[in-house]
Amino acid sequence: MIVALALPRLAASGTRVVAVAGRNVVALRSVGWLAFVSGALEPFLYLFSIGIGVGTLVGDMRLADGSVVSYAAFVAPAMLAASAMTGALTETTFNFFGKMKFWKLYDSVLATPVGPMEIAFGELCWAMTRGALYSASFLAVMVAMGLTGPLSALAALPATVLIGFAFGAVGMLVATYLRGWQDFDLIGTIQFALFLFSGTFVPAEAYPAVVRWVIEVTPLYRAVDLIRAITAGGLGWFQVLDVAYLLTLLGLCLWGASRRMSRLLRR
Amino acid sequence: MTPMIEAAGLVKRFGDFTAVDGIDVTVQPGESFGFLGPNGAGKSSTMRMIGCVSPPTDGLLRILGMDPVRQGPAIRARLGVCPQLDNLAPDLTVLQNLTTYARYFGIPRREARRRATELLEFVQLSERSGAEVEPLSGGMKRRLTIARALINEPDLVLLDEPTTGLDPQARHLVWERLFRLKQRGVTLVLTTHYMDEAEQLCDRLVVMDAGKIVAEGSPRALIERYSTREVVELRFQAESQSGFAAKLEGIGERTEELPDRILLYASDGDAALTEVHARGLSPSGALIRRSSLEDVFLHLTGRTLVD
Numbered sequence: 071m072i073v074a075l076a077l078p079r080l081a082a083s084g085t086r087v088v089a090v091a092g093r094n095v096v097a098l099r100s101v102g103w104l105a106f107v108s109g110a111l112e113p114f115l116y117l118f119s120i121g122i123g124v125g126t127l128v129g130d131m132r133l134a135d136g137s138v139v140s141y142a143a144f145v146a147p148a149m150l151a152a153s154a155m156t157g158a159l160t161e162t163t164f165n166f167f168g169k170m171k172f173w174k175l176y177d178s179v180l181a182t183p184v185g186p187m188e189i190a191f192g193e194l195c196w197a198m199t200r201g202a203l204y205s206a207s208f209l210a211v212m213v214a215m216g217l218t219g220p221l222s223a224l225a226a227l228p229a230t231v232l233i234g235f236a237f238g239a240v241g242m243l244v245a246t247y248l249r250g251w252q253d254f255d256l257i258g259t260i261q262f263a264l265f266l267f268s269g270t271f272v273p274a275e276a277y278p279a280v281v282r283w284v285i286e287v288t289p290l291y292r293a294v295d296l297i298r299a300i301t302a303g304g305l306g307w308f309q310v311l312d313v314a315y316l317l318t319l320l321g322l323c324l325w326g327a328s329r330r331m332s333r334l335l336r337r
Numbered sequence: 338m339t340p341m342i343e344a345a346g347l348v349k350r351f352g353d354f355t356a357v358d359g360i361d362v363t364v365q366p367g368e369s370f371g372f373l374g375p376n377g378a379g380k381s382s383t384m385r386m387i388g389c390v391s392p393p394t395d396g397l398l399r400i401l402g403m404d405p406v407r408q409g410p411a412i413r414a415r416l417g418v419c420p421q422l423d424n425l426a427p428d429l430t431v432l433q434n435l436t437t438y439a440r441y442f443g444i445p446r447r448e449a450r451r452r453a454t455e456l457l458e459f460v461q462l463s464e465r466s467g468a469e470v471e472p473l474s475g476g477m478k479r480r481l482t483i484a485r486a487l488i489n490e491p492d493l494v495l496l497d498e499p500t501t502g503l504d505p506q507a508r509h510l511v512w513e514r515l516f517r518l519k520q521r522g523v524t525l526v527l528t529t530h531y532m533d534e535a536e537q538l539c540d541r542l543v544v545m546d547a548g549k550i551v552a553e554g555s556p557r558a559l560i561e562r563y564s565t566r567e568v569v570e571l572r573f574q575a576e577s578q579s580g581f582a583a584k585l586e587g588i589g590e591r592t593e594e595l596p597d598r599i600l601l602y603a604s605d606g607d608a609a610l611t612e613v614h615a616r617g618l619s620p621s622g623a624l625i626r627r628s629s630l631e632d633v634f635l636h637l638t639g640r641t642l643v644d
């Protein structure tokens with residue numbers, strides 16, 4: 071009975087989430103193709119310059135489970151995780167913030183049956199669709215270069231989507247606190263620090279114990295750990311922890327973001 | 338019949354500032370209802386509560402017979418909202434602004450396109466269908482926002498200052514379209530600080546000032562009740578004006594003194610002006626006109642609507 075009552079409401083809510091996400095597709099058609107394509111390029115630049123270039127100097131890497139892989143195979147999953155993060159954060163901070171504060175887009179959306187949670191979730195779904203396309207293209211190149219197997223690549227794709235969702239939710243929550251464009255410098259710096267130190271280019275084990283612990287609780291480290299275990303090897307219980315960590319982050323931030331939106335826009 | 342809007346003792350506070358101070362309003366289906374008041378009167382705050390995007394601080398509010406706090410989405414599905422400031426999407430074309438908005442109401446793609454095309458026709462923007470929004474004139478943007486408000490075929494249309502900032506020609510075009518909606522039986526609720534707009538479009542209105550309703554009725558009834566049939570506007574050389582008000586004592590029913598002129602309220606303007614001249618007063622300018630809602634507002638609050 072309760073299910074029968076809830077289902078139509080859930081379906082209506084789903085339609086509204088799709089409408090929010092779909093708006094971006096319409097907008098893309100009219101302006102943003104170039105930006106869309108250029109966003110896919112960044113991880114490749116890092117992979118080729120550092121993974122392969124620096125890799126010839128570094129040699130092979132030993133993973134936690136004892137297996138040995140090329141430096142490119144070590145760096146590639148990190149680039150993938152980092153680009154999932156960057157893509158999601160860009161979409162949800164810059165774009166979401168601009169739409170909310172400058173275009174007042176959501177003021178007009180909230181005058182319809184669409185609610186804050188549906189907006190947050192819809193925008194996030196869009197960010198993820200876009201991120202998943204980027205990730206898929208990167209994984210395809212990894213397979214072609216022999217940096218991972220095709221099955222591992224298939225398994226890594228949903229993991230990148232989860233990473234995107236989690237960081238997208240973080241970005242959205244952060245966006246509701248931003249005062250102006252000046253705050254983006256700070257976000258950029260934090261993002262870059264995460265990018266450099268999350269076991270991306272050097273394993274966390276290389277740092278002193280205290281620093282290592284700090285690194286290991288940051289979200290990008292957990293994301294890199296998850297993808298690396300899938301594409302390079304060493305899948306185990308730790309990755310269950312990674313998934314749980316990212317899911318929790320996603321849930322908390324999404325809830326927080328929709329609450330903040332209600333407070334900001336429904337005064 | 339269930340009223341479209343029913344408010345009793347409705348209050349909106351921001352912190353300890355009271356923007357809407359206990360208003361009672363009932364709007365019946367098919368009515369054209371207006372909130373007339375100067376800037377800061379609390380019109381937009383009221384409209385946002387009616388539009389279910391701003392929770393009332395206190396009092397009773399029923400929209401379409403439903404509770405805006407618990408049944409917000411169901412109510413908003415049947416409302417058309419034209420906010421005070423246009424918030425069209427600059428990254429979409431004119432047509433896309435309507436079709437994407439339709440999707441928020443769950444209107445299927447094809448139907449959305451059909452309605453959007455029809456509405457662009459209605460607001461005379463068909464030729465701009467594929468154009469970007471930004472280069473449009475203020476009047477065009479306003480018409481597009483009104484079209485957007487109609488995409489879900491609403492039972493109740495809320496228009497917050499539909500023509501503020503538009504040039505006279507653009508205003509008349511908007512009025513004409515709104516008048517057609519009214520004739521179709523759509524319930525319109527609008528706010529304005531233009532008395533001519535209220536007179537043109539409203540069957541009934543409330544005069545708002547500082548969060549309170551100070552009068553209610555049809556434009557004509559309000560004028561009959563709070564003003565005289567005619568008004569004589571007298572202008573004097575600025576520095577000498579103050580002395581003249583006293584000398585007008587006894588002519589007409591009453592006078593109002595504004596910084597640049599004196600208003601003399603009388604049922605017969607010609608007779609009153611003759612009397613002014615008979616007293617040996619020679620204003621530098623004199624104009625006889627019919628009373629308007631502006632005079633009603635002035636009488637009720639001692640201030641003008643538009644400063």
Ligand SMILES: Nc1ncnc2c1ncn2[C@@H]1O[C@H](COP(=O)(O)OP(=O)(O)O)[C@@H](O)[C@H]1O
Nearest residue numbers: 337351356374375376377378379380381382383
């Ligand atoms: N979100 C808000 N926070 C604080 N004060 C507000 C807010 N919105 C409106 N006000 C104040 O409430 C009063 C009434 O505003 P408003 O309803 O916009 O009046 P109107 O639309 O009649 O010009 C104004 O003094 C305005 O400054």
Ligand SMILES: [Mg+2]
Nearest residue numbers: 380381382421
């Ligand atoms: Mg206003």
